[in-house]
Every structure is written in structure tokens, then in C-alpha cells.
Amino acid sequence: MRTVTVVGASLSGLYAARELRAQGFDGRLVIVGDERHRPYDRPPLSKDFLTGRADEEQLALTDAEETAELDAEWLLGTRARGLDARGRTVLLDGGRTVSTDGVVIATGASARRLPGDGLAGVHTLRTLDDARALREELGRGPQRIVVIGGGFIGAETASSCAGLGHTVTVVEAAPLPLVPQLGAEMAAVCAALHRRGGVDLVTGIGVAGLRGTVTVTGVELADGRVLPADIVIVGIGALPNTAWLAGSALTLHDGVLCDDGCVTALPQVVAVGDVARVGGSRAEHWTSATEQPRVAVANLLAGRTTQTARPLPYFWSDQYGARIQFAGRRRDGDNVRIAEGELADGAPAEGGFLALYERDGRTTAVLSVNRPRPFMRVRRELAREESRVVPAAL
Numbered sequence: 001m002r003t004v005t006v007v008g009a010s011l012s013g014l015y016a017a018r019e020l021r022a023q024g025f026d027g028r029l030v031i032v033g034d035e036r037h038r039p040y041d042r043p044p045l046s047k048d049f050l051t052g053r054a055d056e057e058q059l060a061l062t063d064a065e066e067t068a069e070l071d072a073e074w075l076l077g078t079r080a081r082g083l084d085a086r087g088r089t090v091l092l093d094g095g096r097t098v099s100t101d102g103v104v105i106a107t108g109a110s111a112r113r114l115p116g117d118g119l120a121g122v123h124t125l126r127t128l129d130d131a132r133a134l135r136e137e138l139g140r141g142p143q144r145i146v147v148i149g150g151g152f153i154g155a156e157t158a159s160s161c162a163g164l165g166h167t168v169t170v171v172e173a174a175p176l177p178l179v180p181q182l183g184a185e186m187a188a189v190c191a192a193l194h195r196r197g198g199v200d201l202v203t204g205i206g207v208a209g210l211r212g213t214v215t216v217t218g219v220e221l222a223d224g225r226v227l228p229a230d231i232v233i234v235g236i237g238a239l240p241n242t243a244w245l246a247g248s249a250l251t252l253h254d255g256v257l258c259d260d261g262c263v264t265a266l267p268q269v270v271a272v273g274d275v276a277r278v279g280g281s282r283a284e285h286w287t288s289a290t291e292q293p294r295v296a297v298a299n300l301l302a303g304r305t306t307q308t309a310r311p312l313p314y315f316w317s318d319q320y321g322a323r324i325q326f327a328g329r330r331r332d333g334d335n336v337r338i339a340e341g342e343l344a345d346g347a348p349a350e351g352g353f354l355a356l357y358e359r360d361g362r363t364t365a366v367l368s369v370n371r372p373r374p375f376m377r378v379r380r381e382l383a384r385e386e387s388r389v390v391p392a393a394l
């Protein structure tokens, strides 16, 4: 393989570039990214960057020394527009092309938008530019903020805004946020954090539309109520960035379909991170984006699937002074047991807690609020257990 092109110059793209060099690829490495920025870390955007506790330099994922070592051609501010049917030519903005022997697709996901969200004062939070714009508006003094969507990004953003002294309401269409991720019982416990953080949580009602002509003035709910707002933050999930692959030979269905080894329908094209649907599921978590590239690159260089990636799902979230960590594969109907710490009034007590999800006498998943050490122990045990069980399924 003489040329490999990594499309997407963010977390998983950078890790793929590192792996290419670490696994001995010494040919031409091209990295295409449509953002103007060098790879930066997104998790702080809704947390310390928004509150001003972290600045832009602290978001950098790489430095000049590593960039020189990678010896790559960085095409930043450049969008990939297509991939030919053989997967040998990446089409770029302005009609330019890159001829390539291998491709790593690492184009991530984009924030889902609401119709009419072009009004001033309406924000999504996915990129550094998004976060800069929101941070600037938040700096103009106390305001009324409505966050649409009570998922992790919505909750973290609400927590950051409340911490800055704004009046915050979160609107969630489901009866309770985060049920698919945590199950109803623990989702209720985490939802209680909003209340404790002084944020109003309105659930079980959809949004009919945004009010305002030039600048947003409110959010209209499905029952006709209007929540006045100076700033609206739309946190209703993300969509995988696959539009540029329309017309390629790849199968696209909520992401780029890959086997368990991140290999697509073309053996010399692999996909990693938020855009990749690996072995039937697509994760939008930092850890998957950093773990998949090792396996994907090994398979790319081998020209076929020789390794598989099925890491134990893991994610974390920081909100209202609580570090929430979850690992494992829970299913509805699992029994949930508080193994350490306790709840107070249905919310995490001071000192946090550790909850185990159990089925047929086995632990399936673990959730912790501010109990990182026992959490890591159980997470490691679960991963070990799974590595003993899973090979049969590969």
C-alpha cells in the first residue's frame, strides 16, 4: 500500500493516523478534514470549555512534535465530496482528487437540527466553532436558556449554563431522559441531578417550534405552552456524516456498515468512530473512537479482516458536579442493585454510588456516580469476562 487517505481529521482520524505509523505504514499519508482546526477534543466543549475553565489550547489532541513525526499531508478546511466505486479515488472540494490505495473513513457525526433553527440565539454544540459562538453569548450576562433534548450533551450543557448563573429549562420529549442508555431506574436517578442543579426539567412533551423573527424569543411546546428564551440549545442527537459517500460501493445505513473488524464492503476501506456501524451497532463515544482504529488499521494493512473489535461499551458524562460512568451491555429487565454508596431522595447521595446491572446471577453492566475506583475495577472484570466469552461469537 503506497497511499492511505484518512477522511476526517478529528479524534478517530488522528488515532488511525497514529496507528498507521505505529503499525509500520511508511507510505504517503493524507489526512482530509473539513474543519480548519487541527484535531481537538470534543468532550470539554459542553463542560470546561463552555464554562471558561479550559481554553482552546487545552483541547488540542496533538502537538507540533507529533505532527512532524506523523509525516502526513494535512488537507484541512477541505471537504471530501465522494469516493469512487472502487474506493481508489477520494474526490475533494473544487474538483481535486486523491488517488489512494486505502481509505480510513473517520467523518464522525453532525448535530441534528430543528426546522427553523436559523434564528439568532439558537445553537447546536458539536464543533469548536459552535462552542465558541455559544460561549460568547453566554458571556453577555444572565439569560433565559431552553435546552431541547435531555441526553448527555443537553444535560451537560444545561449543567454548565446553570453553573454560570443562567436560568435553564431542559425539554425532553420522552417521559425520562437517558432511558435507552441507563434503563428507567437509573435514568430517574440521573434526571434528579437537574433538579438539584436548579434546572427545570420538562419531560414527555415535544417541541412544536421556535418563536421569534430574527432572534429567538421562545420555544413552543406541543401543548401550546411557550417557554420564553433568550438562548435555545438544540441537543437532539447526531447524524453520521455519510452523505459524501452516496454513490460509492459502501453500504450506508445509520452509518457506514462494517464487519466486526471495521472493514466495509471494500477490503481496502475501513471506517472508525462515530460514523462507523461496526458489527451492527454504532457508538458515539470517545472510547470507541480511540479503540477501533487499532483493529481497523491492522485489517486495512492486511487487506482483510484478521482482527475484530468488540470493546466493552464505556462512556462517561460530567454534569452538576457528578461524574457518571457506565460500562457494559445492559438489557431491559436487568436487575439493578446499589452495591456501594446510596441514594438520597431518589438522587445520588453525597459521595455517589455504584450500581450493578445483573441478569441470571451475572453482572452485565456497571454505573457509577463519583465512584471512579470501584467502577474501574468492575469495568475491568466485565471486559475480562467478556474476552473469555466473546471469541465464540466472533
Ligand SMILES: Cc1cc2nc3c(=O)[nH]c(=O)nc-3n(C[C@H](O)[C@H](O)[C@H](O)COP(=O)(O)OP(=O)(O)OC[C@H]3O[C@@H](n4cnc5c(N)ncnc54)[C@H](O)[C@@H]3O)c2cc1C
Pocket: 007, 008, 009, 010, 011, 012, 013, 032, 033, 034, 035, 041, 042, 043, 044, 045, 046, 078, 079, 080, 081, 106, 107, 108, 109, 110, 125, 126, 127, 153, 241, 244, 272, 273, 274, 275, 283, 284, 285, 286, 287, 289, 314, 315, 316, 317, 318
Ligand atoms: C459536546 C460533546 C461532548 C461530548 N462528551 C463526551 C463524553 O463526555 N464522553 C464520551 O464518551 N463521548 C463524548 N462525546 C463524543 C465524542 O466526542 C465522539 O464520540 C468523538 O468525537 C467521535 O470522534 P470521531 O473522530 O469519530 O468523529 P468527530 O469527532 O465527529 O470527527 C469527525 C471529523 O470529520 C469531519 N468531516 C465530516 N465530514 C467530512 C468530509 N466529508 N470531509 C472531510 N471531513 C469531514 C468533521 O467535521 C469532524 O472534524 C462528546 C461529543 C460532543 C460533541
